[in-house]
Amino acid sequence: MSAWDQLDDRLRPAVEASTREFERVRPRLEEVTRQMQASIQEIFIGTELSPLFVTARTKSIESFRDKASRMLASTVPGDAPTLVFPDPLRNLTDVVGVRVITTLPHEVDVAANLIKRQRQEFDCRGDREKDIGTIESGTYGYSSRHLILRTIHSEAVKEYQRALDPSAKAGGSYMLEVQIRTVLAHAWSEIEHDIRFKASNPRAWSPYFDRQFTGTAAMLESVESAFAELHERYETVTGFWDEDGEGSAPLTPNRVRDVWQTLLPHVDRKSDDNWGWAAELLAAHGLTTTTSLASLLQADTITSVRRALDHRYSPGPDRLLDDVLLWHFGERHIDLTAEAADAAVSPRRDSLQRRHRQMATFRALEASK
Template sequence: MSSHWERLDDSLRPSVLASVAAFERARPKLERITAEMESLVREVMDDAEDKPLFVTSRTKTVESFREKASRMVAPEPDAPPALQFPEPLRNLTDMVGVRVITTLPGENAQAANLIKRRRNIFDCRGDREKDIGSIESGTYGYSSRHLILRSIQNDVVRAYQEVLDPEAKANGSYMFELQIRTVFAHAWSEIEHDIRFKAQDPRAWSPFFDRQFTATAAMLETVEQAFSELHDRYETVTSFWDADGEGKVSLTPNRIKAVWQTLLPHVDRKADDDWGWAAELVAAHGLTKTIDLAALLQPAIISNVRKALDHRYSPGPDRLLDDLLLWQFGQRHIDLTAEDPALEQTPRRDSLQRRHQQMQRYRKASGF
C-alpha cells in the first residue's frame, strides 16, 4: 500500500523535508510537552468521581509526521499540487496525544466536562464524539470523545517554542488532542488500527474484515450497554443500604414494588398489581424503611426458604414475602397476620403452621 510520502509530488518534497527536519530537531522538547500534558490531565482526573482506568500519551513519530505532512489536497484543473498541511508544525494538532481510558460510556462525558471546566489549564478548541455519525446513520463504529485542547501559558511549552522558532515570542500555548474512550473501545481501536491502517499489502485485505469489524463494533455496544445497566443496578441496590439516604425511604406499596423489582426482577407480579398487601405484611413487624426490606430480601434467606419448603411451583412475590417473614419471625408472624385461632375456620393460620413446621424441621436438620 503506497504511502502519502511515496505519492508526494516532487515539487513539494523540499518543503516537507524541511518540516520533518525541524520536527526531528524539536521532538525531544515535544516529548516533554507530551509528558506535561499527560501529567496535567492526570491531575484533573484526580478530582473525578469515577476515576479512569488509566491515562496514557504518545508523541508522534518522525515517520508518522512525515506521512501526515505529505498529504496533498485533491487536485483541481490547472492548479499546482498543494499540501493539505502547508505548515504542519503549526497545523497539526495530533503531534501530542493524550488518552483517558474509562470503564463505562457514561464516564466519558464526566471526564470531558471535568477537563473543559479547568479553564485555567486548558482552553477547549474542539469537542466531538466519533460515534455520533454511525448512530445517526444506523451503522456501527467505535466510540470515542475527541477534544482539541490548548495549553495556557505553560513553561514546558515555552521551552519547545523557543527551540522551534527562537525569533518568535513563546506564549506557552500549544494545541493537542485528548481522546476519551472506554477500555472496550480502546481495545477495539488498537486491534483495528493494527489490521486496517498498518496493513502494507492491499492484496492481504478482504471485505470480510470490514464486515467483522462492523459486527464486533455492534457487539461492543451491546456489551457496554449491559455493563452500564449492571453498574446502574449496583448503584441502586447499594443505595438501599444507606440508612441516611435511600435506605430511610418509607415502605409505601409503590416503594416496595420498586425495591422488589430491583432486587428480585425474576419474581414479579403484573405491572398494574396493587402492592398494598405487601405494605401491610411488613408493617405488621415494624419494617417501615427501605433498608428493612433490603435486609429481608437477601439471597441466603431466600435460598433457605426455598430449600425448607421445597416449593412445587415457583412462588410469586406475595407467597415468597410471606414465607420470608415466616422464616424471620416464626410464630410471631402467624400470630400477627393470621386469623384468630378461636374462629371455626382458619385456612391462613393452618397453612402458615404447616410451613412453619417444615421450616423448623429444616433448621434442625441443617444445624441452624
C-alpha cells in the same frame, strides 16, 4: 500505500524540510507530552472518577511525515496540488496526544467535563464524539470523545517554542488532542488500527474484514450497554442501604414493587400491579423503609426458604415475601397476620403453621449435619 508514497514530487521538498525540523525539536515536544500527561492525570485526583489509566505519546517522525504529506487536489487541471497542512508544526493538533481510558461509557462524559473545567490551564477548542456519525447513519464504529485543547502559558510549551523559533515570543500556547474512551472501545480501536490501517499490502484486504469489524463493533456496543445497565443496577441497590438517602424512602406499594423488581427481577409473577398486601405484611412488623426490605431480601435467606418448603410451584412475590417473613419472625408473623387463634375458620393460620413446622424441621436437619 502511505500519503508520503503518493506525494506529488513538487511538494516533497517542503514536507522534507518540515520533517527535519520536527525531528530537531521533537525532544522538546516529548517533554511537553510528559507534562500534559501529568496535568491530565492530576485533574482526576480527588474527583468522583478514577480512570483506568492515562497515557500519552508524541507523534513519530514517520507518522508526522505521512500526515504532513496529505494533499488537496488542485481545482485547475495541470496545477500542482496543495498540502492540507502547509505548516504542519503549527497546523497539526495531534502531534501531542493524551488518552484517558475509563471503565464505563458514562465515565467518558464525566472525564471530558472535568478536563474542560480546567480553564486556567486549558482552553477547549474542539469537542467531538467519534461515534455520532455512525449512530446517525445507522452503522457501527467505536465510540470515542476527542477534545482539542489549547494550553495556557505552559512552561514546557514555552521551552519548545524557543527551540522552534528563538526569535519569536514564546507564549506557551499549543494545541493538543485528548482522546477519551472506554477500555473495551480502546481495545477494539487498537486491534482495528493494527489490522486495518497498518496493513502492509492493501491488495490483500478483503471486504469480509470490514464486515467482521462492523460485527465486532455491534457486539461491543451491546456489551458496553450491558455493563452500563449492571452499573446502574449496582448504584440503585447500594442506594437501598443508604439510611440517610434512598434507604429511608417509605415502603409504599409502588416502592415495594420497585425494590423487589430490582433485587429479585426473576421472581415477579404477579398477575396484577397491586403490591398493597406486600406493604401491609411488612408494616405489620414495623418494616416501613427501603433499607428494611433490602435487609430482608437476602439471597441466602431466600435459598433456605425455598429448600425448607420445597415449593411445588415457584412462588410469586407475595407468597415468597410471606414465607421470608415467617422464616424471620416465626410465631410472631402468624399472630400478626393470620386469623385469631380462636377463629372458627382459619385457613391462613393453618397454612402458616404448617409451613412453620416445615421450616423448623429443615433447621433441625441442617443443624445436625
